[in-house]
Amino acid sequence: MPVGPPLPGSPAGLRPEAIKAIPVRHPWRWVSTVVVVAIVAEVIYIFVTAPGMSWGAVQQYLFGRLILQGIVVTLELTVLAMVIGVVLGVVMAVMRLSPNPVVSWVSWFYIWFFRGTPVLVQIFFWYNLASILPHIALSIPGGHVLFHASTNDLISPFTAAILGLGLNEAAYMAEIVRAGLISVEHGQTEAAQALGMTRLLVMRRIVLPQAMRVIVPPTGNETISMLKTSSLAFVATVPELFTRQEQISNANFDVIELAIVASIWYLAMTSILTVGQYYVERYFARGTQRELPLTPLQRFRRMLFTFHAPPPQAGPVPSLPSQHP
Amino acid sequence: MVKAEAVHKSFGRLEVLRGIDLEVYPKEVMCIIGPSGSGKSTFLRCINHLEKIDAGRLSVDGELVGYRERGNQLYELPDREICRKRSEIGMVFQRFNLFPHMTALENIAEAPIQVKKMSRSTAEAQARSLLERVGLADKVKAYPNQLSGGQQQRVAIARALAMEPKLMLFDEPTSALDPELVGEVLDVMRALANDLGMTMVVVTHEMGFAREVGDSLVFMDGGVVVEAGKPREVLANPQHERTRQFLSKVL
Numbered sequence: 001m002p003v004g005p006p007l008p009g010s011p012a013g014l015r016p017e018a019i020k021a022i023p024v025r026h027p028w029r030w031v032s033t034v035v036v037v038a039i040v041a042e043v044i045y046i047f048v049t050a051p052g053m054s055w056g057a058v059q060q061y062l063f064g065r066l067i068l069q070g071i072v073v074t075l076e077l078t079v080l081a082m083v084i085g086v087v088l089g090v091v092m093a094v095m096r097l098s099p100n101p102v103v104s105w106v107s108w109f110y111i112w113f114f115r116g117t118p119v120l121v122q123i124f125f126w127y128n129l130a131s132i133l134p135h136i137a138l139s140i141p142g143g144h145v146l147f148h149a150s151t152n153d154l155i156s157p158f159t160a161a162i163l164g165l166g167l168n169e170a171a172y173m174a175e176i177v178r179a180g181l182i183s184v185e186h187g188q189t190e191a192a193q194a195l196g197m198t199r200l201l202v203m204r205r206i207v208l209p210q211a212m213r214v215i216v217p218p219t220g221n222e223t224i225s226m227l228k229t230s231s232l233a234f235v236a237t238v239p240e241l242f243t244r245q246e247q248i249s250n251a252n253f254d255v256i257e258l259a260i261v262a263s264i265w266y267l268a269m270t271s272i273l274t275v276g277q278y279y280v281e282r283y284f285a286r287g288t289q290r291e292l293p294l295t296p297l298q299r300f301r302r303m304l305f306t307f308h309a310p311p312p313q314a315g316p317v318p319s320l321p322s323q324h325p
Numbered sequence: 326m327v328k329a330e331a332v333h334k335s336f337g338r339l340e341v342l343r344g345i346d347l348e349v350y351p352k353e354v355m356c357i358i359g360p361s362g363s364g365k366s367t368f369l370r371c372i373n374h375l376e377k378i379d380a381g382r383l384s385v386d387g388e389l390v391g392y393r394e395r396g397n398q399l400y401e402l403p404d405r406e407i408c409r410k411r412s413e414i415g416m417v418f419q420r421f422n423l424f425p426h427m428t429a430l431e432n433i434a435e436a437p438i439q440v441k442k443m444s445r446s447t448a449e450a451q452a453r454s455l456l457e458r459v460g461l462a463d464k465v466k467a468y469p470n471q472l473s474g475g476q477q478q479r480v481a482i483a484r485a486l487a488m489e490p491k492l493m494l495f496d497e498p499t500s501a502l503d504p505e506l507v508g509e510v511l512d513v514m515r516a517l518a519n520d521l522g523m524t525m526v527v528v529t530h531e532m533g534f535a536r537e538v539g540d541s542l543v544f545m546d547g548g549v550v551v552e553a554g555k556p557r558e559v560l561a562n563p564q565h566e567r568t569r570q571f572l573s574k575v576l
Binding site: 185187188190191192193194195196197198199201205206209210 | 373375404405408409410411412413414415416418420422423424425426435436439440481484485488
C-alpha cells in the first residue's frame with residue numbers, strides 16, 4: 001500500500017486521525033505587543049498634545065490649493081524623469097553590452113559621469129546654464145543656422161529639474177537593466193540566434209522581456225525614491241510639493257504642521273506606487289511560476305473563507321474553495 | 326549538405342577540434358557519438374556558426390559557413406548574412422532553451438513572424454499544425470514550465486521546424502530527460518527522418534536510435550573522427566581500440 005493521502009474513492013478508514021496537539025505558547029509575543037502599543041500611544045500623545053502644535057493648520061493645508069498644485073507638479077516631475085531614466089537607461093545598458101567598443105565605452109563614460117556627481121549639483125547646473133551660455137544655437141558647417149534660442153527660454157526651471165533628475169536616473173537605471181540582461185541564461189540567446197534572429201531582435205523579443213522580472217523590483221524602488229528626490233527641484237524653484245510647503249511655512253511659520261502635510265502626501269503617493277509595483281511584477285512573473293501569485297484582494301477573500309475553516313478531514317470535502325480552477 | 330575539411334577549433338589554449346573531415350549528404354541522418362569533451366557538440370555548433378572555426382573549411386549546401394570566398398581571399402560575412410543562413414538550419418539543444426515567457430504556440434510562431442515576416446495568423450496556423458505533428462495539440466497555451474521535459478523538447482523541435490530548415494542539428498536532445506521521457510522525443514525525431522526525409526546531424530548517447538534511424542555513425546574522440554561508417558557495422562564490429570573501449574562502456 002503506498003504511503004500518502006488516500007486517492008479519491010479509497011476507503012476513508014485508511015487515513016489516520018488528524019493530529020490534535022496543544023500548540024506552543026508564545027508569552028513574549030504578548031509582552032512585546034503591550035510594549036510596542038504603549039510606545040506608539042505615547043508618541044502619538046506627545047504630538048497630539050504638543051503645546052505649539054496646530055492640528056487645525058494641518059487640516060486646513062492638507063487639501064489647500066497650493067499643496068494640491070504642488071502634488072501635481074511632483075507627479076509630473078516623477079513620471080517624466082522616470083520615463084527619461086528608463087528609456088535612456090535601457091539604451092545605455094544595451095550599448096554597454098555592445099560588441100562595438102566605442103559604443104560600449106560611451107555608455108561606460110555616461111554612467112561614470114552621471115552616477116558620480118550629486119543629482120542636486122546636476123539640477124543646479126542645468127538651472128544656471130544660462131549664466132555661461134546665454135544662447136544655444138545649432139548650425140551646420142557653412143554657416144546656416146538651423147536653430148537658435150535663448151538658454152533661459154529653452155531650459156525653464158521645470159526642464160532643468162527634469163534634465164537633472166532624468167539624466168541622473170538613467171545612469172542608475174542603466175546598471176539595473178544591465179544586471180537584468182546578464183541574468184538571462186545564455187542558452188536563450190543561442191536558441192534565438194539559431195533561429196536566425198539578429199542581435200537587436202534577440203535583445204528586444206527574448207532577453208529584455210525575461211530580464212524585466214529582475215529589472216522591475218529595483219525600478220519600482222527607484223520610482224518611489226524619485227518621488228521623494230523630485231523635492232530637490234526646489235533648488236530650481238520648481239513649484240512642487242516641497243517648494244509649496246516651504247513657501248507656505250515661510251509665510252505663516254507653521255513649519256512642522258506643513259512638514260506633516262507634505263509627509264502625509266508623500267506617504268500616500270508612495271503607498272499607491274507600492275501597490276502598482278506589485279501588479280507589474282505579477283505581470284512579468286508569467287511563465288516563471290506555475291500559478292501567478294494571488295493579488296492582495298484575492299488573498300484577502302481566500303483568508304475570509306479559510307480563516308475559520310476546519311482542519312482537513314479524511315475523505316473529500318467538496319465545499320472547500322478549490323485551488324486549481 | 327554539410328562538408329567539413331580539416332576543421333580546427335580552439336578555446337584559448339585548449340584545442341577542441343583537431344581536424345574534422347566528414348560529409349553529410351542530403352536526407353542523411355548522421356549520428357555522432359563520443360565521450361564528453363570529444364568536441365562533438367562544438368563541431369555541431371560550428372555548423373550554424375554559434376562557434377567560429379580557426380582553420381579548415383566548413384560548408385553547408387556548398388556555401389562556406391561564416392565567410393564568402395572571392396578569388397583566394399575569405400571575407401567575413403556581415404551579421405545579417407549569418408542570421409539568414411542560421412535561419413535555414415534548425416537546432417535543438419540539450420537544455421531545450423524554450424522561451425519561458427512565451428506559450429508553446431508563441432515559441433513556435435516567434436521566429437517565422439519576426440525573421441521571415443510571416444503574418445501572425447499564418448504563423449500561428451502553422452504552429453498549431455506543428456504542435457499536432459509532435460503530439461502536443463492540446464498544449465497550445467501552455468508555458469514551458471507547465472510542460473514535462475519531453476514535451477518541452479518536442480516543442481523545441483517544432484520551433485526549429487517552423488523555419489522550414491534544410492538541415493536539423495540535435496545537440497544531445499535526450500540527455501537532460503528522465504529515462505521514461507526519452508522515447509517520445511526519439512519517436513518525433515524518427516518521424517522527421519522517415520516521413521519528411523529531413524537531413525539531420527544528431528549528437529547523442531542513444532545507441533538504439535543511432536542503429537535504427539541513423540544512416541551513418543561517427544565516433545569522435547579528442548577532437549578527431551576516430552571511426553565512421555554504417556551504424557550497425559560500427560556498433561557491432563568497431564575497427565579501432567578506442568571505439569571498442571567506449572562502446573563497451575555505453576552499450
